[in-house]
Amino acid sequence: MTTTLPPGNLVPDLTDVDALAGDALVADAVAAHAPWSADRVGALGREVWAPETIATARDAHRFLPELRTHDRLGNRSDTVDFHPAYHRLMAQGFGHGVHALSWTAGEPGSHLARAVLSYLWNQIDGATACPTGMAYAAIPTLRETPELADFARLTAVHGYDPSFRPVGEKTAATIGYAMTEKQGGSDLRANVTTAAPVAQRGAGQPYLLNGHKWFCSAPMSDGFFTVARTEAGPGCFFVPRWRPDGTVNGIVLNRLKDKLGNRANASSEIEYHDAWAVLVGEEGRGVRTILTSSDYTRLDFAIGSAGLMRAALSQALFYADRRSAFGARLSALPVQAAVLADLVLEWAGATVLALRLARTLDLQNSHNAVEERLLGRILTPVAKYWNCKRAPLVVEEAIECVGGNAYIEEHPLPRYYREAPLNAIWEGTANMMVLDIERVLAREPKAVEPFLDEIRDVAAGEPRLIAALADLETSVTVRAPVGRRLTTQLALAMQAALLVRHAPAAVADAFCATRLEGDWLPTFGTLPPGADAAGILAFGRLDWA
Numbered sequence: 001m002t003t004t005l006p007p008g009n010l011v012p013d014l015t016d017v018d019a020l021a022g023d024a025l026v027a028d029a030v031a032a033h034a035p036w037s038a039d040r041v042g043a044l045g046r047e048v049w050a051p052e053t054i055a056t057a058r059d060a061h062r063f064l065p066e067l068r069t070h071d072r073l074g075n076r077s078d079t080v081d082f083h084p085a086y087h088r089l090m091a092q093g094f095g096h097g098v099h100a101l102s103w104t105a106g107e108p109g110s111h112l113a114r115a116v117l118s119y120l121w122n123q124i125d126g127a128t129a130c131p132t133g134m135a136y137a138a139i140p141t142l143r144e145t146p147e148l149a150d151f152a153r154l155t156a157v158h159g160y161d162p163s164f165r166p167v168g169e170k171t172a173a174t175i176g177y178a179m180t181e182k183q184g185g186s187d188l189r190a191n192v193t194t195a196a197p198v199a200q201r202g203a204g205q206p207y208l209l210n211g212h213k214w215f216c217s218a219p220m221s222d223g224f225f226t227v228a229r230t231e232a233g234p235g236c237f238f239v240p241r242w243r244p245d246g247t248v249n250g251i252v253l254n255r256l257k258d259k260l261g262n263r264a265n266a267s268s269e270i271e272y273h274d275a276w277a278v279l280v281g282e283e284g285r286g287v288r289t290i291l292t293s294s295d296y297t298r299l300d301f302a303i304g305s306a307g308l309m310r311a312a313l314s315q316a317l318f319y320a321d322r323r324s325a326f327g328a329r330l331s332a333l334p335v336q337a338a339v340l341a342d343l344v345l346e347w348a349g350a351t352v353l354a355l356r357l358a359r360t361l362d363l364q365n366s367h368n369a370v371e372e373r374l375l376g377r378i379l380t381p382v383a384k385y386w387n388c389k390r391a392p393l394v395v396e397e398a399i400e401c402v403g404g405n406a407y408i409e410e411h412p413l414p415r416y417y418r419e420a421p422l423n424a425i426w427e428g429t430a431n432m433m434v435l436d437i438e439r440v441l442a443r444e445p446k447a448v449e450p451f452l453d454e455i456r457d458v459a460a461g462e463p464r465l466i467a468a469l470a471d472l473e474t475s476v477t478v479r480a481p482v483g484r485r486l487t488t489q490l491a492l493a494m495q496a497a498l499l500v501r502h503a504p505a506a507v508a509d510a511f512c513a514t515r516l517e518g519d520w521l522p523t524f525g526t527l528p529p530g531a532d533a534a535g536i537l538a539f540g541r542l543d544w545a
C-alpha cells in the first residue's frame with residue numbers, strides 16, 4: 001500500500017555531478033598554473049558528488065569516534081576507535097595526496113594544485129580535512145629535522161595506514177598539532193607544559209614532557225608538534241606516539257570533546273607523562289618555530305572555507321534550478337535570484353583570494369620571490385580572516401535557499417553548517433589575524449606594497465577599485481590600529497581586483513558595486529537593480545543538465 005504521495009516537486013540529491021565541470025575560476029587556475037595536475041584534480045572532482053562519497057561522509061559523522069582509555073584487562077590503552085567510514089574517507093583523501101601533493105609533485109604550481117585538492121576535499125568532509133591540513137603543514141618541518149626522517153618520508157606518502165604501531169613498521173603516517181592549553185590557545189607563550197632534556201639540550205635532542213593539552217585533534221596521529229617550556233622559554237617539540245624503544249609513549253587521552261561539528265574527527269584532551277619528544281629548532285624559539293607551518297594551515301583554512309562555500313552554493317543552486325514555486329523555477333524568481341547571485345559573488349571572491357594566496361607559495365622561487373613573499377605575508381592573514389568569517393554566513397543563507405528540506409539531517413547542509421564556524425577559530429582567530437597584519441605594518445610598512453601593487457595592476461578602468469585603493473593607501477600609512485575595519489577593506493579590495501582579472505564582467509561589476517561602492521545592505525540578496533543576476537548565476541552553476 002502506498003503510504004506517501006509521489007515526490008512531485010521534491011528535489012533529488014545533488015549527485016554524480018563533476019565538482020570541477022563548470023567551476024571556471026578553479027578549472028582556469030589549474031589550466032593556467034598547474035596543467036600537469038588536471039587529471040589528478042579532475043579525478044577527485046568527479047568523486048565529490050559521487051553517491052558513495054556522500055554516504056561515507058554522512059556515516060563518518062553519524063557513527064562517532066570512541067575513546068578507549070583501557071583494554072579489556074584493565075591496561076591503559078589510550079586509543080580511539082573510528083567507524084570504517086572515517087577510515088575510508090582518510091584513505092580517499094590521503095590517497096589523492098590532499099595532504100602532500102605540493103611536496104611530492106616536483107612541478108610548478110604544486111601548491112595551487114594541492115590547494116584545489118583541498119578545496120574539493122572540503123566539499124566532501126571537513127573532519128578529515130583537519131588531518132590532511134596538518135600533514136600538509138608538517139612535511140617541510142619534518143624534512144628539515146634529520147631525526148624525523150622516517151616521519152617526513154611516511155607523511156608524504158599518498159596513502160593511509162591507520163595501524164597503531166611504531167612509525168618504522170608503517171606504510172604511511174599522519175601528524176597532529178597539540179598546542180592549546182587550558183589557559184588559552186591564542187597566547188602560546190603562556191603554555192605551562194614543561195620539557196626537560198634527557199641528557200643534552202639542543203635541537204634534535206630528546207626531552208621528557210610533562211603537562212597537558214586542552215585540545216589535541218586527530219589523537220591517533222603518529223606524532224604531534226607541540227609547545228612546552230624549557231629553561232630558555234617555549235620550545236617546539238615533536239612527540240611520537242611510540243618511543244624509540246618500541247613502547248607506547250607517555251600520552252594519556254583523558255577525554256574526547258563533544259563538539260558542535262567536525263564530529264567525525266576526534267578532538268581530545270591529553271596529558272603528557274614523561275612523554276619522549278625531540279626538540280625542533282632552538283629552545284626559547286618554540287612559538288616562532290611552530291608558526292613557520294602556520295602559513296600552510298592558514299592557506300588550507302582559507303581554501304577550505306572557499307570549498308565549503310562552493311559546496312553550499314552548489315546545493316542551493318542545484319535546488320533552485322529544480323524546485324518550482326508560484327509557477328516558476330526558484331532560480332528564476334527575481335528576489336531569490338538576487339540572493340543566489342549574491343552567494344555566487346561571495347564564493348567567487350573567497351575562491352580567487354585563496355587561489356592567489358596559494359600562488360604566492362608557488363612563486364617564492366621565481367624572479368618575483370621577494371614581492372611574492374611579502375604579498376603572502378599580508379595575504380595569508382587577510383584570506384584566513386575573511387574567508388573563514390564569511391563561510392558560516394554563506395552556509396546559513398544556502399540553507400534558507402533550500403528551505404525546510406535543508407534543515408533535515410538527511411541533507412548535507414546541516415553538516416556544513418556545523419562545520420562552518422570552526423575554521424575561524426583554530427590556527428589563529430580573526431582577531432589574531434588582525435593583530436598579525438598590524439604587526440607587519442608596524443615593523444615593515446613597505447611589506448604592504450606588493451599587496452597594493454596587485455590591486456594597482458588592474459585598477460585602471462575600474463573607478464571603484466581606484467577609490468578603494470586610494471583609501472587603502474591612506475589607511476596603511478596612518479599609524480593607527482589596523483582593526484577588523486582595515487583588514488576587511490584589504491580583503492574586499494583584493495577580492496575585487498582578482499575578480500576584475502579572472503571573472504566575467506557581470507561578476508566583477510556586481511562585486512565592486514556591492515562590496516566596494518557600498519551599494520548593498522548587510523544581508524545577501526541586496527544587489528543593486530542593474531546587477532546582472534542571470535549572468536552571475538550562469539557563472540556560479542556547475543555543469544548539471
Ligand SMILES: Cc1cc2nc3c(=O)[nH]c(=O)nc-3n(C[C@H](O)[C@H](O)[C@H](O)COP(=O)(O)OP(=O)(O)OC[C@H]3O[C@@H](n4cnc5c(N)ncnc54)[C@H](O)[C@@H]3O)c2cc1C
Nearest residue numbers: 177178179180184185186215216217267425426427429431
Ligand atoms: C574542534 C576544535 C579542534 C581543535 N583542535 C586543536 C588541536 O588539534 N590542537 C590545538 O593546539 N588546538 C586545537 N584547537 C584549539 C584552537 O586552536 C583554539 O581554540 C584557538 O587557538 C583559540 O584559542 P582559545 O579557544 O583558547 O581562545 P582564546 O585564546 O582564549 O581567545 C578567545 C577570544 O579572545 C580573542 N582574543 C584573544 N587574545 C586577544 C587579543 N590579544 N586581542 C584581541 N582578541 C583576543 C580571540 O580572538 C577569541 O575570539 C581546537 C579547537 C576546536 C574548536
